[in-house]
Amino acid sequence: MAKIVVDVMLKPEILDPQGTAVAAALPRLGFSFAQSVRQGKRFEIEIEGEPTVEQLAQVEKAAETLLANPVIETFTVRVEK
Amino acid sequence: MKVGVVTFPGTLDDRDAARAVRFAGAQAVALWHADSDLHGVDAVILPGGFSYGDYLRCGAISRFAPVMQTIITRAGEGMPLLGICNGFQVLCEAHLLPGALTRNSELHFLCRDQKISIENNKTAWTSSYSQGEEIVIPLKNGEGSFQCDDATLARLEGDGRIVARYVGENPNGSRNLIAGITNERGNIVGLMPHPEHAIDSLTGPSDQGLGFFTSVLTAMVNK
Numbered sequence: 421m422a423k424i425v426v427d428v429m430l431k432p433e434i435l436d437p438q439g440t441a442v443a444a445a446l447p448r449l450g451f452s453f454a455q456s457v458r459q460g461k462r463f464e465i466e467i468e469g470e471p472t473v474e475q476l477a478q479v480e481k482a483a484e485t486l487l488a489n490p491v492i493e494t495f496t497v498r499v500e501k
Numbered sequence: 502m503k504v505g506v507v508t509f510p511g512t513l514d515d516r517d518a519a520r521a522v523r524f525a526g527a528q529a530v531a532l533w534h535a536d537s538d539l540h541g542v543d544a545v546i547l548p549g550g551f552s553y554g555d556y557l558r559c560g561a562i563s564r565f566a567p568v569m570q571t572i573i574t575r576a577g578e579g580m581p582l583l584g585i586c587n588g589f590q591v592l593c594e595a596h597l598l599p600g601a602l603t604r605n606s607e608l609h610f611l612c613r614d615q616k617i618s619i620e621n622n623k624t625a626w627t628s629s630y631s632q633g634e635e636i637v638i639p640l641k642n643g644e645g646s647f648q649c650d651d652a653t654l655a656r657l658e659g660d661g662r663i664v665a666r667y668v669g670e671n672p673n674g675s676r677n678l679i680a681g682i683t684n685e686r687g688n689i690v691g692l693m694p695h696p697e698h699a700i701d702s703l704t705g706p707s708d709q710g711l712g713f714f715t716s717v718l719t720a721m722v723n724k
Contacts, residue, residue, distance in 0.1 A: 492648055
């Protein structure tokens with residue numbers, strides 16, 4: 421069984437109020453390392469056996485159509501062993 | 502004249518939208534998300550709510566409902582289509598309108614009476630208003646911040662496709678105070694605040710939202 425991971429992030433120019441809220445909360449807890457925080461989504465898709473090139477292309481298509489909104493988000497697809 | 506009002510699982514404002522249609526003098530027809538038949542309607546409203554629980558992104562799953570496939574085709578042929586709040590989010594996800602609605606800049610769910618100005622009274626849904634008219638209708642959403650890239654914003658502004666703008670302080674971080682936009686043809690309008698909750702002063706802050714629903718009757722008569 422293989423796991424295909426799709427990471428979705430807001431484009432850098434899109435305001436991310438959730439990330440900003442996290443960045444503001446960190447120093448209140450004594451964590452002073454963060455210059456900025458962006459929050460995204462991660463999808464884990466399990467498939468039978470090793471993914472074929474065609475399956476990965478289908479995942480790309482699904483990510484572009486449903487998992488991410490290309491108007492405001494970018495995504496990456498990778499296989500995790 | 503028949504105006505369809507779509508119900509998705511999680512839609513809230515379909516009854517108020519249907520009531521507004523009847524107040525304006527048209528027949529409201531309930532449309533179900535899983536039924537691709539539009540039952541002979543002349544125009545469609547996608548009402549507010551939390552379709553599919555707002556899972557994934559607001560409107561992202563509704564966009565692929567069977568009823569939407571027919572609506573997308575008919576709207577492309579010129580049928581008047583109004584998306585309010587969650588309906589606006591569905592229109593953006595379906596790429597019928599540009600841009601996207603994202604989390605309010607202050608992260609809070611907003612529920613208030615909001616003043617907006619009508620910036621384009623040439624659309625199928627705004628002809629009952631005068632240009633620049635200011636009205637007060639409810640605004641209630643968690644993800645109402647209109648975002649798009651600079652080129653899209655310049656095109657929307659240049660072509661007069663901003664239908665409504667917030668007046669006063671920006672409530673949710675929307676670019677250029679945008680509360681509503683239209684497509685090039687002017688038959689599709691997306692609006693974040695809720696005109697259907699302001700059709701008579703007994704139950705709403707004003708009756709100033711009714712104009713959206715009387716406008717579409719005029720548009721259908723003049724077709």
